[in-house]
Amino acid sequence: MAGAQLRGVPEECPNCGSPHLEPQQGENTAEPGVLWERPRCGDCGWTGRPILLLDLEDGQPIITREGEKTHEHGIMTVPLRTIVKPGDLPIEPLKKTETGPPEPVVYFAYGSNMSTARLRKRTPSCKPLGIATLPGYELRFHKRSADKSGKCNAFASGNGNSVIGVLFSLDPTERAKLDEAEGVGSGYEHAMVTVINDKGHRRKVLTYLATPDYIDDSLKPYGWYKDFVLVGGREHGLPPEYIAEYIQSVEAIEDPNRARDQKQRGTLGGLGR
Structure with a gap:
């Protein structure tokens, strides 16, 4: 250093x-x-x-x-690697310039995608960077899903609440897959939000927010979906009081589709739940 x-x-x-x-x-x-x-x-x-x-x-x-x-x-304004001193051999010109890989996308997950294993199925390159806080928003399970249940949304409440989630870096070529999995254009939209990471630094990151026409406060999540959110929050060490108030206390309902319920719970079992 x-x-x-x-x-x-x-x-x-x-x-x-x-x-x-x-x-x-x-x-x-x-x-x-x-x-x-x-x-x-x-x-x-x-x-x-x-x-x-x-x-x-x-x-x-x-x-x-x-x-x-x-x-x-x-x-x-000096090179990072070498400063040439008198008597040093001349530097040979580079035959091929290094440009480096494209910069990764930094994504803020606050719902079921907090589970690294679940997100990795959608974006294999994802790597957790730590937890972060989104001030002025509140976690709600009121986004209407295609399966008629409630999914997570960071709702702009404008009060003193905050949504706590996980930052992930991912290859920009995989963003389209994440858009598709999140249903961009069918209930969720892109948003660049300013979060505070676990070192106290502010940064703008990508996340997904529910569009107003897909918000229904009467909805409840299926049990397996709520469990994915719980697993992800515990995996990354979200504060226990936050998990208790905003995730664990939420009432869940049984998924009427038995096959889907068993499949999702089988995945949860593979995560060690």
């Missing part, structure tokens, strides 16, 4: 608090022939301000003396 401090790179990601920062290199199409480098978080995909690193045509490093400070963090 001491080396990172000397280079002006933060010890942890200013977005999610992760210590897994790594250098990412690439060319800017607006300024070809110059190699840039920036810090990137291996957990949430945050990237810092890029710095000039190398002139690809003559292989000479580009180093400036002054640093600069942004509203996010301070970073010196």
Whole structure:
């Protein structure tokens, strides 16, 4: 970490608090022939301000003396990996520029998708990043589902309540699968919301909210669905008082479709419930 401090790179990601920062290199199409480098978080995909690193045509490093400070963090305009000193061998130009993989989507799950195993069936790349809080919203089981039961919704109550859920990173190519599983256009819609993660940092993330025409406060969840929410909340260590008040206390009903009920409960059994 001491080396990172000397280079002006933060010890942890200013977005999610992760210590897994790594250098990412690439060319800017607006300024070809110059190699840039920036810090990137291996957990949430945050990237810092890029710095000039190398002139690809003559292989000479580009180093400036002054640093600069942004509203996010301070970073010196020097390479993250190597500073060439007098007498060092010249740097060979890179034959192929590294651009890195696409940045992952960070998704806030607050219902049955808090269960990692359940979400992984829909998005195999998903990786939990910790719990987070969505202020000004309240967990309700009032979203009308195609099976006539109530599913979870983070309802904008405007009061002092909060929804607590789990942050996941996932490959952006899998977002369409998640959209389909969530029923975007048929009761749920995308929303970018600001949550507070378990390190106290605010960040904008993707979630799904029920559309007004699909909200019915008379609905109740099926027992197996409520159990998925319970399993996911306990798996990630949501506060026991939150689980007791907003999940466990909710009245559930029996699913009239016996085959579906048995299938879902079989999946729950596989999760060790």
